[in-house]
Amino acid sequence: ALSTLDSITLMYPFFYRPMFEVIEDGWHSFLPEQEFELYSSATSDWRLSYVNKEFAVCPSYPPIVIVPKSIDDEALRKVATFRHGGRFPVLSYYHKKNGMVIMRSGQPLTGTNGRRCKEDEKLINATLRAGKRGYIIDTRSLNVAQQARAKGGGFEQEAHYPQWRRIHKSIERYHILQESLVKLVEACNDQTHNMDRWLSKLESSNWLTHIKEILTTACLVAQCIDREGASILIHGTEGTDSTLQVTSLAQIILEPRSRTIRGFEALIEREWLQAGHPFQQRCAQSAYCNSKQKWESPVFLLFLDCVWQILRQFPCSFEFNENFLIMLFEHAYASQFGTFLGNNESERCKLKLQQKTMSLWSWVNRPSELSKFTNPLFEANNLVIWPSVAPQSLQLWEGIFLRWNRSSKYLDEAYEEMVNIIEYNKELQAKVNLLRRQLAELETKDGMQESP
């Protein structure tokens, strides 16, 4: 079937010819060097490393990563052999307010005999200030993490990491999430369900439980950083799914810039695309498809849903609106643009996406498109935003899950009206200011005529 092409190079983005003028090439909009610039004014403890230039150290990492300055590339190579998929700890976020950081990695390969790696310990300790402790957030339950040892994986032993406190959370893994999505979509698509059946289906899909779990973990990370003044290392097993959900959501909570359109795009570029979330595998089929492939999983959709939940609670603190999130969801699954193709930077390089396809950002970041995605209520909010994760505060994302099941005409019209009121307000203010200036000019003129 056309929707399950085996070869990526036969997919639409390779044939798509844009009908719009490219103002800014999205492939160059978010370069790692630029992102690093933003930090380098605040700290000199970190450096860019090109150790993965040829994708040899870690196939799922980008060629450029940010690491502690005191750790050389040789040490990084050693650490890579100790971490799942070669994913050695790298900087994910630097909190300018207090210099605390979020790092992410794959699980340590301790195995059953408790292997250790001095360089790994040195690397993560290098991020701590003297006398300070940090937290390791393992996105798996203790049980799952212990079981991982039998397969060569594992978790950081207290004895080897005395300055770190390990906390286990349990964010579900991909096939469970996929089942959850299938159940939820099924429940939403059947309009004949009576109330009891609907509520029990909604409950048994567990979708909102996953949302709560992910949000809670992200809040915990944000709390450690901002309130406790402690640095964080996050990983699950591979460090490409739940890890990224948590690191990116924590940034939404902590960092005002990531709540702007540009900043959110940069976040997705950095924390999802560059960080090696396997989009090709996770979003192979449509989200509505009852897929049985085991690597399929709505990891990215769950992230977007969590962002939507925070957006609902802080409707003025985001520069983008719900449509922006829906658009990203759609393009992650099926798109004329090359942005979400491939599973990591290495694959994208081989596919020559930059040369052969168009970047989603080239299209989105044109004023005509941006206007559709801009939140009219946005007022920059420089505070950390703490969402409520109580079940009473979480909601089904109707814009995604009910969009084909009921008309949103009245809601859309109300939104339009809201935009009108805001626009009108701006107009009136401009006019008042203009008139005041006129009046003042007239008055000074009169005054001058009078005073001599």
Added chain:
Amino acid sequence: RKRIYTTFEVEQVKLLDRFSTNNKSLTGTLYLTATHLLFIDSQQKETWILHHHIGSVEKLALTTSGCPLVIQCKNFRIVHFIVPRERDCHDIYNSLLQLSKQAKYEDLYAFSYNPKQNDSERLRGWQLIDLAEEYKRMGVPNSNWQLSDANREYKICETYPRELYVPRIASKPIIVGSSKFRSKGRFPVLSYYHQNKEAAICRCSQPLSGFSARCLEDEHLLQAISKANPANRYMYVVDTRPKLNAIANRAAGKGYENEDNYSNIRFQFVGIENIHVMRSSLQKLLEVNGTKGLSVNDFYSGLESSGWLRHIKAVMDAAIFLAKAIMVENASVLVHCSDGWDRTSQVCSLGSLLLDSYYRTVKGFMVLIEKDWISFGHKFSERCGHLDGDPKEVSPVFTQFLECVWHLTEQFPQDFEFNEAFLLQIHEHIHSCQFGNFLGNCQKEREELKLKEKTYSLWPFLLDDQKKYLNPLYSSNSQKFAVLEPNTASFNFKFWRNMYHQFDRTLHPRESVCNIIMNMNEQNKQLEKDIKDLESKINKRKNEQIDGVLTKELLHPVHPESPIIKTSLCFKEQTLLPVNDTLRTIEGSNPADNRYSEYAEEFSKSEPAVVSLEYGVARMTC
């Protein structure tokens, strides 16, 4: 500071955070006044609890830090105090038990509440809603419907109002005969008349049919109702009860209409549960939601097993049935349940609200409540437990009505003139006993209590405060008979957090779009006015210059400072609910509060040159 007259006060009382898992608390002083329980914490933040709002008081087992006292309020506030000394706790407990459950109407707050209005103002307040005027608006009396004087002295039915509208061809003997065949004498009368369709919504109580009894007058009255509709001679008789309940009633000599005995009726059950089921449903819901550290699964399975949303949907579906009968089939509908004052009030009022956009305005909604709830004898005092009475009579029937309306406002955000705060405020006052409107169980009782002489009406106070209750997105140009057709697939029904957790601020969105748009609307009005002022000033100046006349006014400018700056600064985020709620401060939890002041600053910052220039002028000329 105002003085607080207290019967006593207790210091070092802790107010626990209801949802905090690590027992966070505020310490402060607890005062007991004649009307309120008041807690003032160390930050001088006040929490006022009206005695009448207290639903239950519970003293828990003594702990090391003191004696816990849990107070559950009818407006869904739950407070958990820890009183250091058991003796004090016991005193508070006993006083509250007594103060919250009055034995006589005369001891309720409304009889002592004094908003400093004189008698004529108070009377005018009561005249604000005029039901005769409302029937006129609907288009009755007319050639088919007339005002009946049968119940003028409450002789036929004590729980109905004096003024009732019935089909013109229904004679008094027919009415009297029918009333004898209906439970509590509540015979079929007009509730809503649809002028365009000439169809009616009528209401009554169940017939005393038992297994086989019939009543010719009742049959005649129903026929008269169907004949009063020239467009469709068939009418629907809607029994809002589950069929089983109606059948069970037959054994007690009551029951439902036999289609064979009545010509031209179509009989229909719609299956709304009774007041006892509703009461325990809400109880279950509140139990689940009060759980600390509630999981998503427990929340949804609790929501499901409480059945609450199922009941809400049932009421909504019944109302839609009414609206459809009238809109699609042009048919009149007669609605009843058992006594015709609970489910019948819900369904008739909600049906009318779907059909007639007037009821979706602030004033119209008040009229609707006065008509279908207050005047037709919904037993507010019993259902809300105003007095110390039978707890089995208490039931959240009116709350369900408000929730149905809220669901409609969610689906039709531009069709209601009022906002959620209006619904919450009304809910607050059905329990507060501060105003006379909801006291008593029927009009006759209200007259005997002389409520219009001794108490105040709520409505003028709400109208005075109207600004707070207006929906900024309301589009008033909708047609009078623009019918709402809500989608009632189950997924449309959501838990109403802002009602059942209205005092649990930490569960709410941290920024309120409604409030921001409301303030912006207000600001827009002010800006429009400013523009007019400025334009006329400019024109005046120009004319003066043309005339070359220097007026005295120039030498002594009247407004040295800009009026615009002053007005723009006074827009502050309005809180949805009374300000004295305890609000836990979380960083970024209410940037909405900062937001508007920032906004205003920015606004005045944008043209600083003008400001100083004006001052410059002032100095030069003075």
